[in-house]
Amino acid sequence: MERHFDKDLQHLKDQLIRMGSMVEEALARALESLRTGNRAPASSVIEGDTHVNSLEVKIDDQIIDLLALNQPVASDLRLILAAQKINNDLERIGDHAVNLAESSLVLTAGELEGPFGMVISMSDTVRRMIRQALDGFVHLDPSLGRAVLAQDDLVDGLNREVFKRVVGLMKSAPSVIDAGVELIRVSRNLERVADLATNIAEEVIFIAQARVVKHRSEQHH
Numbered sequence: 380m381e382r383h384f385d386k387d388l389q390h391l392k393d394q395l396i397r398m399g400s401m402v403e404e405a406l407a408r409a410l411e412s413l414r415t416g417n418r419a420p421a422s423s424v425i426e427g428d429t430h431v432n433s434l435e436v437k438i439d440d441q442i443i444d445l446l447a448l449n450q451p452v453a454s455d456l457r458l459i460l461a462a463q464k465i466n467n468d469l470e471r472i473g474d475h476a477v478n479l480a481e482s483s484l485v486l487t488a489g490e491l492e493g494p495f496g497m498v499i500s501m502s503d504t505v506r507r508m509i510r511q512a513l514d515g516f517v518h519l520d521p522s523l524g525r526a527v528l529a530q531d532d533l534v535d536g537l538n539r540e541v542f543k544r545v546v547g548l549m550k551s552a553p554s555v556i557d558a559g560v561e562l563i564r565v566s567r568n569l570e571r572v573a574d575l576a577t578n579i580a581e582e583v584i585f586i587a588q589a590r591v592v593k594h595r596s597e598q599h600h
């Protein structure tokens with residue numbers, strides 16, 4: 380029975396890693412469209428979202444079965460509880476990837492050049508945060524989790540600066556209002572993805588060290 384439980388637990392972890400790879404790839408494709416103006420990657424993200432949603436439901440069912448049919452304790456219980464939150468966070472990252480893909484179909488690459496460059500910089504940081512959060516989960520490495528937490532304020536600051544710059548440009552040149560609104564939408568979606576990566580990082584620390592942390596207080600330890 381114990382071996383069967385261990386096998387099921389590993390399957391859950393494998394499915395979460397698969398989910399993470401799917402949403403990481405979706406985000407990469409959406410951002411590729413944003414950078415290059417090539418519509419094909421964005422369209423594939425929008426079409427592929429149903430697969431992410433379907434996998435989220437399957438993982439949720441696995442989690443319910445593990446909790447209902449076993450009595451997990453200690454690190455196993457922490458992993459299952461954290462997996463439920465990570466599963467939800469990954470599905471939401473997939474939703475934001477769809478939002479970014481939709482925006483990339485409207486924006487012209489390089490439009491509003493200054494703030495657009497800041498958004499690209501944001502996207503590089505956000506992708507790194509997701510990669511570190513997922514690697515932290517795979518290896519149960521809390522140091523990778525903390526590396527994610529340390530970058531969240533940078534993304535928040537860039538998001539505020541993009542908003543300020545774009546609003547200034549829209550006031551001086553009403554012709555860029557539509558593009559400006561869409562670029563603000565892109566920035567906000569990236570900022571939310573960074574928050575979700577931070578949530579995953581906090582769960583990694585919880586699994587590995589049985590510590591409940593909030594990233595703002597953790598940064599000062």
